Amino acid sequence: MGKTISQVLVHKYLGVWFDSKGTWGCHVRYLMKKCQQRVNFLRTITGQWWGAHPGDLIRLYQTTILSVIEYGCFCFRSAANTHLIKLERIQYRCLRIALGCMQSTHTMSLEVLAGVLPLKNRFWSLSSRILIKCEVLNRPVIENFERLIELHSQTRFMTLYFNHMSQNINPSSNIPNRVDLSNTSDSTVFFDTSMIEETRGIPDHLRVQQIPKIFSNKYRNINCDNMYYTDGSLLDGSTGFGIFNNNLTVSHKLDNPASVYVAELAAIQYTLGIIEKMPTDHYFIFTDSLSSIEALRSMKDVKHSPYFLGKIREHLSALSEKSTQITLAWVPSHCSIPGNEKADSLAKVGATNGDIYERPIAFNEFFALVRQNTIISWQNAWTRGELGRWLHSIIPKVSTNPWFKGLDVGRDFICVMSRLMSNHYRFDALLRRVGLGESGICACGEGYHDIEHVVWSCPVHRDARSKLIASLQAEGRQPAVPVRDVLASRDLSYMSLIYVFLKSIHAPV
Numbered sequence: 001m002g003k004t005i006s007q008v009l010v011h012k013y014l015g016v017w018f019d020s021k022g023t024w025g026c027h028v029r030y031l032m033k034k035c036q037q038r039v040n041f042l043r044t045i046t047g048q049w050w051g052a053h054p055g056d057l058i059r060l061y062q063t064t065i066l067s068v069i070e071y072g073c074f075c076f077r078s079a080a081n082t083h084l085i086k087l088e089r090i091q092y093r094c095l096r097i098a099l100g101c102m103q104s105t106h107t108m109s110l111e112v113l114a115g116v117l118p119l120k121n122r123f124w125s126l127s128s129r130i131l132i133k134c135e136v137l138n139r140p141v142i143e144n145f146e147r148l149i150e151l152h153s154q155t156r157f158m159t160l161y162f163n164h165m166s167q168n169i170n171p172s173s174n175i176p177n178r179v180d181l182s183n184t185s186d187s188t189v190f191f192d193t194s195m196i197e198e199t200r201g202i203p204d205h206l207r208v209q210q211i212p213k214i215f216s217n218k219y220r221n222i223n224c225d226n227m228y229y230t231d232g233s234l235l236d237g238s239t240g241f242g243i244f245n246n247n248l249t250v251s252h253k254l255d256n257p258a259s260v261y262v263a264e265l266a267a268i269q270y271t272l273g274i275i276e277k278m279p280t281d282h283y284f285i286f287t288d289s290l291s292s293i294e295a296l297r298s299m300k301d302v303k304h305s306p307y308f309l310g311k312i313r314e315h316l317s318a319l320s321e322k323s324t325q326i327t328l329a330w331v332p333s334h335c336s337i338p339g340n341e342k343a344d345s346l347a348k349v350g351a352t353n354g355d356i357y358e359r360p361i362a363f364n365e366f367f368a369l370v371r372q373n374t375i376i377s378w379q380n381a382w383t384r385g386e387l388g389r390w391l392h393s394i395i396p397k398v399s400t401n402p403w404f405k406g407l408d409v410g411r412d413f414i415c416v417m418s419r420l421m422s423n424h425y426r427f428d429a430l431l432r433r434v435g436l437g438e439s440g441i442c443a444c445g446e447g448y449h450d451i452e453h454v455v456w457s458c459p460v461h462r463d464a465r466s467k468l469i470a471s472l473q474a475e476g477r478q479p480a481v482p483v484r485d486v487l488a489s490r491d492l493s494y495m496s497l498i499y500v501f502l503k504s505i506h507a508p509v
């Protein structure tokens with residue numbers, strides 16, 4: 001009280017440097033300095049061809065560097081490009097280290113190869129999520145934006161909010177944050193996931209024959225009228241759920257955004273509502289959604305649970321009072337269990353033609369929309385871009401997974417293939433393209449020194465090539481498939497043979 005607040009040009013508040021002109025230059029410099037050491041660390045645990053696995057390095061970048069860069073981006077996301085590019089360069093540098101790519105590699109290609117969102121899309125996505133959350137949990141933020149609109153503010157900072165308004169996002173604030181099952185007696189609900197064990201190891205082609213038999217044998221003593229099958233479905237962007245029982249069928253659509261998971265919970269909730277009106281007995285609900293069963297089993301402490309988890313709890317307490325018992329059982333989907341198949345069709349009917357089943361939508365359900373829009377905007381930039389077209393012909397679709405996800409391959413293999421995919425490797429034709437080499441003509445004089453020439457036609461490598469062709473033929477494979485097509489198909493055994501060939505001729509990839 002009575003203290004004079006001194007005027008300063010820059011001030012750090014909650015870890016973000018604010019400057020008097022709002023350029024964010026100070027904060028960007030602070031981030032660059034803070035990240036420098038961490039980037040150096042990535043480099044010390046990696047050489048071009050040796051060192052940590054690219055997948056681990058990408059994760060290390062995301063957890064130790066990206067998390068620092070993106071903190072507080074809600075404030076500085078609208079900084080001038082001259083500042084933001086400095087942060088983007090940190091990301092490029094790290095991905096280049098992770099993938100072992102060349103300095104000349106097109107920057108968006110690095111992000112597509114690594115499955116890492118461009119920084120601007122990442123900032124946009126995080127900031128949109130914050131706005132959505134504020135709709136429910138921090139109204140003053142929204143009110144301030146509204147006030148800025150009244151003042152006709154049209155700055156870059158406002159674009160996010162204008163976009164937010166156009167999305168019609170109206171989460172409900174009446175959803176309990178925590179679901180507590182402790183007042184439901186343990187003898188009311190049973191969770192039965194025994195079908196997982198009982199169907200494990202059945203080969204794919206026998207599942208449709210064997211699983212229905214196991215199922216009907218296992219539940220043969222249960223009155224069919226007490227068996228309810230539920231399912232959720234997502235078709236062409238519409239979500240619905242279906243319920244099948246001997247005496248009734250239900251099909252409904254859910255307002256977007258709705259995930260299949262929410263639809264599965266909606267179906268279970270709806271079924272419990274039906275059972276509540278039935279005489280006291282033991283009822284069985286069959287679902288193919290393991291995540292729903294797991295959520296319900298552990299729902300003593302679920303944060304930001306979807307609305308239906310709360311409703312399910314209410315039903316279960318009511319059923320507990322009248323001593324009705326419920327077994328929630330998991331069944332494998334698409335295995336010709338008749339009830340499950342019928343529920344599946346009903347869910348599809350619901351998704352396409354069903355009446356809307358009204359529900360309040362939790363704010364975090366809208367996050368799926370943000371994720372979807374972020375990917376679309378990244379995809380559009382990748383599709384319309386002018387650079388990196390070679391890689392675009394190999395990986396036309398962006399993803400938040402690296403291209404090698406699920407492949408059991410080492411660092412050297414990933415680095416060689418990443419370079420071939422990005423079309424930036426140490427061959428003459430490439431070196432000439434980036435202004436480093438002389439003619440770009442192979443030493444044999446018969447063609448450009450690029451990957452296709454070296455692998456399939458250069459006379460210098462005739463001996464090594466005959467080995468490659470012999471190995472391909474031994475595997476019953478077609479020789480002379482363009483390297484680009486091999487890369488695009490992500491055909492690991494074919495890629496491995498080309499890799500072995502390149503190693504055998506000591507190609508300077």
Ligand SMILES: [Zn+2]
Nearest residue numbers: 442444458459
């Ligand atoms: Zn040649």
